[in-house]
Amino acid sequence: MGDVAMTVPVIKAMVRSYPNVKITVVSRAFLKPIFQDIPNVSFYTADVKGRHKGVYGLFKLYKELKKLNIDLVADLHNVLRSKILGIYFKLGGYKIAKIDKGRAEKKALINTEDKIFQQLKTTYERYADVFAELGYAIKLKKKDVLAQLEMTKKATLFIGEDTKKWIGIAPFAAFAGKTYPATQMETVIAKLSETNQYKIILFGGPADKKQLATWEQKHNNVINCAGLFSFEEELMLISNLDVMLSMDSGNAHLAAMFGRKVVTIWGVTHPYAGFYPFGQPQENALLADREKYPLLPTSIYGNKYPEGYENVMETISPQAVFDKIVEVIEK
Structure with missing residues (x-):
């Protein structure tokens, strides 16, 4: 995707x-x-x-x-x-x-x-x-993105009518090597929730519903859209976000194709491989510590890493993630 x-x-x-x-x-x-x-x-x-x-x-x-x-x-x-x-x-x-x-x-x-x-x-x-x-040379421009989609009544009722800024969070990826630890991600969600300034929208697939529902129940200002909307409706929500927090995964690219601000977290993969979201500043990427783990990156897709590299994402603190989201959304 x-x-x-x-x-x-x-x-x-x-x-x-x-x-x-x-x-x-x-x-x-x-x-x-x-x-x-x-x-x-x-x-x-x-x-x-x-x-x-x-x-x-x-x-x-x-x-x-x-x-x-x-x-x-x-x-x-x-x-x-x-x-x-x-x-x-x-x-x-x-x-x-x-x-x-x-x-x-x-x-x-x-x-x-x-x-x-x-x-x-x-x-x-x-x-x-x-x-x-094929004979069609092109030069990419930052404006080569999709237009924001109009919210439906169903989506508006789901989000609510407060004026808080919207933060999308897609906390999962296809492989563990590029998935931020759940305990640390919950800390990020809790810190964002406690500000009472943001509406936090959780994105995920059918297998993620239970985990996302737990976070929704435990924290204020958090809503879980997994399994509630069609793909087309999720695109509409993504196109209206103020910022998306994502792993090195499809949701980062879905948000970027609408020109939304995107903050990404990288584990055993790296932006150098060429999969950085379109139009995003390099400083919006939070990277695992290469001084502590000098072999990074160890994989293109996040599915391979040597022994001892299972926890590289733990070097990215929840405070660093929180600070970057606030910096980007308030810029």
Whole structure:
């Protein structure tokens, strides 16, 4: 989901730079709301668990896409499915460009020996390179974000009518290596709650509902939206936040694609890998202590770390997180 959200500024820049070009985004159905308000952009559902499953299903998808009179193909994913689909297009005589994920330099970044610790090309830049290869050079601008969405009656009732500023908190990630410890996160939530100045909105998936509900019950000014809204409705809430606190995860990119302020917490991953949220100042990233843990980063996705690196996030104090949120939201 984060990878898809990171395409938004690039597609917005394409539409801004080439207003006569039509773009069709092909992805899973639940991601359609991300693109529904971008001019000249349409969405085509890839039913990869149904009629487009497997090699023959992808050939069926290819034949369906051909009917849209597509001229060029931009593979922004470069995984097995998109590679197979790309082969069909190439055999059909289409020009196709694929993202260079920079696997070699990313491996060098996370090596425990002979580490090359340097900023790599961002994912946004890698996406832009694909379009440039197709003949459409673009220059990203900070304004290449989505517009704030209008609140529905359901969402307004959920939030309430006080005038407090809204802080979104997405405290979980796919892997433990980039998830802030729950006890420390609760301390952050408690400190924000005690100010009585902010409305704290918790975001998470079905598996997170129990933990988030516990924090909602224990602390004032805290509401949990997990499981209460559709993805489209959650996007609406995110687009109206004053700031989002997130791990190195999809919610950071969803907030950034709306131009919201984002504070991120990083464990065994690092912004140098190129996945920093779009348009955010570098000082909004809170990083684990590399003096104490010199092998950081040890993973691109947060799923790998050497023995003794299980608790690197504990070096980021709740006070530091609280201070950064207040600094950013009040700036």
